[in-house]
Amino acid sequence: MCGIIGYVGTDRGDDALEVLLDGLSQLEYRGYDSAGVALADGGIDVHKREGELAALEAALPRERFDGDSIGIGHTRWSTHGPPSDANAHPHTDATERVAVVHNGIIENYQSLRDDLAAAGITFQSDTDTEVVPHLIGRSLDEGLDHEAAFRAAIDRLEGSYAIAAVFDGTETVYAARHESPLVLGVADDGHFLASDVPAFIEYTDQVIYLADGEFARLTPDDLVITDANGQVTDPSVETIAWDPEDAGKSGYDHYMRKEINEQPTALRECFRGRLDELTGRVELPELGDLEPRRPVTFVACGTSYHAAMFGTRLLQDRGVPAQAFLASEFDADRVPIDAESLVVGVTQSGETADTMRAIREANSVGATTVAVTNVVGSSAARETDDVLYIRAGPEISVAATKTFASQQAALTMLAAALSDQRSRALVRELRAVPDQIQSVLDASRAREIAETYHGAEAYFFIGRGYHYPVALEGALKMKEITYTHAEGFAAGELKHGPLALVSEETPVFAVVTGDGKLAEKTIGNVKEVEARGTPVVAVTDGQSDVERYADHVLEVPATSAVASSIVANVQLQLVAYWTAHELGRSIDKPRNLAKSVTVE
Incomplete structure (x- = not known):
């Protein structure tokens, strides 16, 4: 849902426009109805169009941007206001000193918009996002520098957001996140930010996952992350274990077909090192010392909820009390969970808003939480006590396929571990599943x-x-x-x-x-x-x-x-x-x- 790409390059780096367009094309799978870019070399230059990325590309005067080294881009999935050129991101302040892109929902945007309108600001869109550049602009008018103005605007926002901004006259991208994903890319010839790794995996496999409440400042030669109080943090840099080819179509007409056919490989990876046929045990050391036969509550949405229903049945049949909730219907005040409870969030991306809210509610009452997810470094992986990765690899098609099969497989192993079950027959059956799926694909x-x-x-x-x-x-x-x-x-x-x-x-x-x-x-x-x-x-x-x-x-x-x-x-x-x-x-x-x- 929505996609962000940002880039600031050194003199030897790639042209920003090409990086932005490449990134947006890699983010099309997330779903969108308009697209736009803002280049910030020598003024803020914004271009955006309703419709697919091709409409934006056709409207761009590419020759004007040769050699530009800094910019941000966005694919929008409509929430506030219909798809249109005006509602597309990026948005600017009244004098085009700053351009902003945003994923998420600003819940207090109407009151902010009313205050700004009363101060004489004229809005050009129906979006909640447009309040952000105008807030930044007001702070600039009051004499704050770029970073202080950006922080002041973020401090006034309520809701979920991943936000990136560029300013006229500086080779810097500023970013912040709260309950919406944002990942940074580190390379010798520049720095990247995006809502998901595929946006820049062609350029670097070195990433930093921005945490809730953190701010990032990206320049050609430096990347600084600070907390809400402005204190510099020391984040870990992780290496992505897959290459750009893994996120391509590999000759298939559609990602979905490719990902259906990848299921035997995905399941072998899910099982790797976790099944012991000699003893009949499932080994999940990443889950630590979870108490066996403890009541389990699953929270999930969509396809992941169907996997959670499957997991519930698995546990119940093994004598473990279990229940599954649609995360959007989960309410910790109504559902009897406490410090003795085990809550399992099933989420392919690790960023699903409803599921993350449910996990946070479970954390707030002291429950033990586990994430079953596909994405290393995701919010679910960071905010739960333990995480069980399904190891399906990148899934690009909106319709989940290989991740559902991998969730089924992972939950089967989880059920065996939580019931303290030993079964050579089960281990043999699971090991045979990849070949059985291949036989289905073949015939x-x-x-x-x-x-x-x-x-x-x-x-x-x-x-x-x-x-x-x-x-x-x-x-x-x-x-x-x-x-x-x-x-x-x-x-x-x-x-x-x-x-x-x-x-x-x-x-x-x-x-x-x-x-x-x-x-x-x-x-x-x-x-x-x-x-x-x-x-x-x-x-x-x-x-x-x-x-x-x-x-x-x-x-x-x-x-x-x-x-x-x-x-x-x-x-x-x-x-x-x-x-x-x-x-x-x-x-x-x-x-x-x-x-x-x-x-x-």
Whole structure:
């Protein structure tokens, strides 16, 4: 959600405009509806356009910026005011002495805007962000220097923000963050800042993660970080373990397809060093000495919430009390948690605003907190007591795929560790999952299914037990990238209302594996829709006779219910992908959605 890029280079550094445009192109996956840049060599020069980055590039007088070495850029996802040239970032003060870009929500912007308007300021946009440059401008009028004026403005803000600013007449970028991600890049020929590492990974793999309440001052030769009181801090510089090729498409038409196909590799990395087949133990030393069989509360959003539901079932089946909450609905005053509680935040980016709020509430009552995340150095990783990395590597497509599978895998290991379970069978099953997924990728008939049903009115997904969260995730993927109505249900709930919606134009995808009681009951639900003329697609390992009642079959290898849920999910991801492909949708950047949702 929104993207920031900033750069200040030395005489031997790259042209700022090219760095900014490269960075913005790498941040397109986050979701946006306008883009802009501000160059600050010899005056503030702002260019911004509604629409995709190509519209901005077409409007830029590039020859004017040859040799410029400092600037900031932004891709905006609308919150205050519709997409427009005027509402696009960067924003300036009345006399264009400062330009600002911002991610997040300034909650007290209306009162600030009213005060500034009363003082004679005329606003050019509907955004909350525009108050920031005007606040800075007022402080400059009062005689404060650039840094003091920037700090004074930040001190008046309430809400979440990652903010970067450039000033006329200085080769310096100023930045600050509160509850919105900002990462700094360190290179020999300049310094970078961005909302995410891919924006500058082509130029450096040396990064510093700015913490809440910290300020940064970037010049060509220096990078200084200070706390809220102005005291210089000594941050650690981390090396990113992946290269620019990892964040590219590698010849695929879409990032989503590439990332679906990367799941065997991602899962092997998730399992690396954590599974001991000889003893049947799961080893997670990064979690320290968490007390086994302690009640667990999960908080998460979207795809991560479906993974949390999966984790809840895993723990409950092992005798550990567990519950999952949508992070946006979590309230520590209502949910009975205290210093004896274990709260697990599941978040791919480690920056999801609702999940971070829930984690902070849990921290405030003294609960032990654990983050299950993909991003080293993220807010979730820094603000929890322990962190379990899923190790999926960079995921660029807005629709999560390999990170969901890696979350399922990581939570399976977490459940084994928290239940103090030893099982050679489980370890063997998990080790086999990457190869099983590869077999699905090699032989899937999902494209044929998509070609048959891409004109459907709606899609329904059903499953029981471990397959219920998978059904929910299958529906979410379908609606995210095809823009077609799709719903997931616990299979037994069909008869309690949703059956009124099924018809010959509403295919039902049923996840049925094994031959036990849950499979038998789900087959009964399949018969209910089959009897009403509804097309049925069975995702199955062939151990039951569900094929008799299905119009089409998507095969998965036979394994346990836990492992088969990870594998079956891949078939549903492929169905969604190929359906969106048939419909000509924007697969990697679906409308109205963002990759990392950093507002509540």
